[in-house]
Amino acid sequence: MPTLKDHPTLAEFQQYVAELERERGFEDQTVMDKCLLLGEEIGELFKAVRHCEGLKVDPDSSIGEVKHELADVFIYVCAIANRYNIDLEQAFRDKEALNHQRRWISAEPADGRSSAKDLP
Numbered sequence: 589m590p591t592l593k594d595h596p597t598l599a600e601f602q603q604y605v606a607e608l609e610r611e612r613g614f615e616d617q618t619v620m621d622k623c624l625l626l627g628e629e630i631g632e633l634f635k636a637v638r639h640c641e642g643l644k645v646d647p648d649s650s651i652g653e654v655k656h657e658l659a660d661v662f663i664y665v666c667a668i669a670n671r672y673n674i675d676l677e678q679a680f681r682d683k684e685a686l687n688h689q690r691r692w693i694s695a696e697p698a699d700g701r702s703s704a705k706d707l708p
Contacts, residue, residue: 598677605666619671626664633657 590607593600609615617625636654639645669676 598680599675601662602666602670602676605663606670608663609667609670614667617667619668622664622668622671626661626668629657629660629664633661 590604590611592604596604606615609617632652633654635645635649636652636657639651640654645651666676669679
């Protein structure tokens with residue numbers, strides 16, 4: 589079984605996921621497979637968040653913990669990145685460099701009405 593050291597880097601997480609997939613026989617799953625599985629995990633994350641926020645959920649359904657569902661989502665993100673040979677740390681840094689060049693403003697409501705914060 590692969591081991592993950594304390595305070596791993598993103599690259600070490602990605603390597604761990606690659607080893608985990610080999611050990612569990614998942615290395616042949618396609619990007620499409622991983623994307624569909626990621627979508628399922630995101631749904632499970634949303635259900636866990638709904639439960640934590642006090643929204644109605646089916647009491648007979650399985651509801652995971654937010655932290656576990658986030659970890660599952662992260663595993664699939666690493667797996668997808670690995671299939672494209674993407675260094676997630678570098679991708680993050682590159683994307684943030686682009687984001688620093690963007691401006692962030694409040695959007696106007698789609699129906700053209702003023703929002704409450706726009707009123708005097």
